[in-house]
Amino acid sequence: MITNDAIILGMLAAILGFVFYTAGSEHRFWKRFYRIVPTVLMCYFLPSLLATFGIIDVENSKLYYVASRYLLPASLVLLTLSIDLKAIVNLGPKALVLFLTGTLGIVIGGPIALLLLSAIHPEILNVGGPGEVWRGMTTVAGSWIGGSANQTAMKEVFDVGDQVFSAMVAVDVIVANIWMAVLLVMAGNARKLDERRGADTSAIAVLREKVEALQKKHARIPSLPDLMLIAAICFGVTAIAHAAADQIAPWFQEHAPQTARFSFTSQFFWLVIIATTIGVSLAFSPAKKLEGAGASKIGSVFIYFLIATIGTHMNITALKDSPELFVLGATWMAVHAGLMLLVAKLIKAPTFFMAVGSQANVGGAASAPVVAAAFHPSLAPVGVLLAVLGYALGTYAAWFCGQLLRVVGGG
Template sequence: MITNDAIILGMLAAILGFVFYTAGSDHRFWKRFYRFVPALLLCYFLPSLLTTFDIIDAEQSNLYYVASRYLLPASLVLLTLSIDLKAIANLGPKALVMFLTGTLGIVIGGPIALMIMASIDPGILGVSGPDAVWRGMTTVAGSWIGGGANQTAMKEIFSVGDQVFSAMVAVDVIIANIWMAVLLIMAGNAKQLDARRGADTTAITELREKVETLQKKHSRIPSLPDLMLIAAVGFGVTAIAHAFADQLAPWFQANAPHLARFSFTSQFFWLIIIATSLGVAMAFSPASKLEGAGASRIGSVFIYFLVATIGTHMDITALRDSPELFLLGAIWMAIHAGLMLLVAKLIKAPTFFMAVGSQANVGGAASAPVVAAAFHPSLAPVGVLLAVFGYALGTYAAWFCGQLLRVVGGP
């Protein structure tokens, strides 16, 4: 087994490079391959093979710790840095309603799904401690509301055991990608679906024109000063978040230990909350202009390295041993999907808003642009915009979902 972190990091970088190189290839084989196999799935799956076949020793590696403590908060800052609340509001109320409906479906869907499964299989509530099923579900909530960054945040905040986490990562990836495939099919039939609901799609045309204008106005080739400023903002705010977290967690532990139930005594909880909050605040400062130089892209690079390190802890055989968790995830996603379809029908929202609003939650910035681009290539940034909003909301909403799951699932 390889134990040298420098070698493991190089292997993970090579895997990510291979995935993105082939995903962008014009070769017929790769185009067909990625039509059925999402690139994000490979970013989890391929690193998991290194552990499955005992090539590396993930348990002894410090890469996950570095990615979760340094790259994760920096990525949250850089991703939320590009939030333009006015632009999100200009998408129209239906876009925001559908996005928030998706968030609500995940927050309430988790506890409901757990109650349904408990009535079918009471043993699902029989495990307590770090490997309790409800704890593992908090990581899925984080992933399905914000993305990989929020998933990792929930793992640390709720002290999720590696065994249930491995199973839940598999549930997350498989269920989310099945739903994404359904959304892409819906995108291909959007005109018929919109006509059937009587949805007004003129806003989509106006939105497409606005996005194209915005791209031309702010996009630029990043200079070295741009890249250094992006690094300074990302890691500088991360340092501030660490400094405050180092003080707040011990203070709550000493003066209000009863708040441990709400994660107030967790250093990692404060690290994520402060980094996210400062990132949102800086979106109203001149630092937001760094998005034109690719701040969110660099944040996404950090996220994918985090995803790869998570993949090294994923047990791809977990679903074979725990089919009940797969059913639990399917019920959860069905609640989310059902609520999305119901609200879209009631308010006559365009299929675009429904699909992108859902994927901005479930898939995050990694796949929301893919679904948006399925409607029109120039609309891909809209998926990013809503997904970035999901990153900001995900930490708070997933934490609240975790508290609801704690009530249902026990200690």
């Protein structure tokens, strides 16, 4: 068993390099493979094999701590730094309505699914121990509203145990990728679906033009000063968030201990909230121009290292012992999907808005561009745009969902 974190880090970096190298390969085998198996799934799955077969020592490794405390807040700053609220508004009300509908579907879908299944199978509330299931579901809410960064935040904020977390990561990845496959099928039949609903698709052509113009305006080759400034901002804000969290959390713990129920006594909670809030505020400053130098790409690199470290804590055999959790996740996704399809039909929205709005929630910046590009390659950044909004909302909405789950789960 490998215990040296430097070696483990190198192995994870090699795995991520292999995944992205093969995902970009023109070889026929890899093209077919990644049409079926999403890249993000491989970034979870391959590291999980290292722990499942006892190749690395996960229990004593500090890599997850470093990724969650240093890389996570830094990535949140860089991903929210690129938010263009005006551009999001210009996508039109239907795109935003469907995106927010997707968020609402996840926030209420979790408690509804837990309520339904606990009525049929009360024992589900005690899987992994009393109160563990609802805690584990908060990590899925974080993932499905924002992404892996928000998922990690919920794990720490709600003190989720590793056993139920392993099972919930498996539920998250499997259910989310099944739904993504459904969305890709819908993308292939978008014209028929839009005609059937009488949806107005003229806005899609306008979107293409705006996205292409945006790309040409901001894209540039990053210079060394650009990269150093990006590092200064993301890690500088991380330092500020740590410093503030170290003062705020103890204050609540001493003067308002009853707020522990709402995570106000958690230093990690304030770390994530402060980093996200400062990142959003920087989107209204000149620092936003750093997006043209690849700020969000660097943030994504941090996120994928975080994903890899999370993967080392994922037990791929966890669902075998708790298949009811998969049913729970599927029911949850059904509520989200049903609400999305209903609202899309009522407002006669293009399938593009429904699919990307859903995936921007469920899949985040890693896969929303994939679904958007299935409609047209130039529209991939639209998926990123909405997904970044999901990163900003993810922590807040998932935390609120967690409070609802606490009520249903008896926490």
